[in-house]
Amino acid sequence: MQVDKIAKLTKIVTIGLKTGRVTIKYPFGAPLVTESFRGAISIDNTKCWGCGACVLICPPNALSMKFEKDNIIIEYFKGRCIFCGMCADVCPANAISVTKEFELASTDLEDLKEYVIHRTSKCSICGKPIGPTSELRSVIKSQPVSEEYINLCSDCRKKLFAKAISIRFGAST
């Protein structure tokens, strides 16, 4: 029995010596972050259009959109984010990138929030808000759209177009 116990002990000791120390010295040393790890996202405000594709795809509604009088605000709440990275996949402007940041602990919920503020552009005829200014600019860049029509809301655009067509077919006004 004694021999068995000593044999077992020597086996464990040899395994322990072979493996060495496994504990990582985390707060004082580097964390164990692999290459495929997904952390919090970061929104590049120079690229973002404010189209809201990320808001629609977000499963836990961590990204939300708020419409105010002059601003459109995209709010990213890290506390509710499940770090799936679907927003980065769906973003048409490649403005969202997944970082490896995971040390997000905070004592206040407001510290976990990130705001991206877009200015609203308004219809040049009726003054109704139509969308973020940066989105309109990116549409002009990618599509040959007449600048007369881009600053109009959908109702005013329809009216103008109908008027132009009717004049072409011989209407008086």
Add this chain to the structure above:
Amino acid sequence: MKLDEKLKNIRRSPWVFHLNSGSCNACDIEILDALTPYFDAERFGVKLVASPRHADVILFTGPVTREVLPKVIRTLNAVPRPRIVVAIGSCAVGGGIWWNTYSTIGGFPKLKEILKEQGVEIDRVVYVPGCPARPEAIIYGLLLALGYVKQKVSKVTKVVES
């Protein structure tokens, strides 16, 4: 600060109690992972205890289901002051994927309001996001609660120039 003076006594070795309020078990497994020799939270004297009456810090997981709400309030009431809560995971921080379901109340911020009505005071709360939170993130949150490390995140406001 009175709380910081009291924290100095706890800093020697914080005893933690693991409180699951309807979590999916992922965060609970990560808490166990943080206590294993690989990450070894016991370097800081962290010890898992079986009773909330012995605990200094509560490791709180889950979105607080309606079924478990009275039990959670009773458990938190049993914790001696200063009560420190580390809310771990997206569910505990902001409701997570169950942010608008009928059967959960939506994480610790909502529970805090209910506790205020019941007269249970919480001295310090640390929110640790993650789905599930990494063992390192849990250790970091615990150390932030005890005042070893400084907070890294802050509120960010970006304005799109147009």
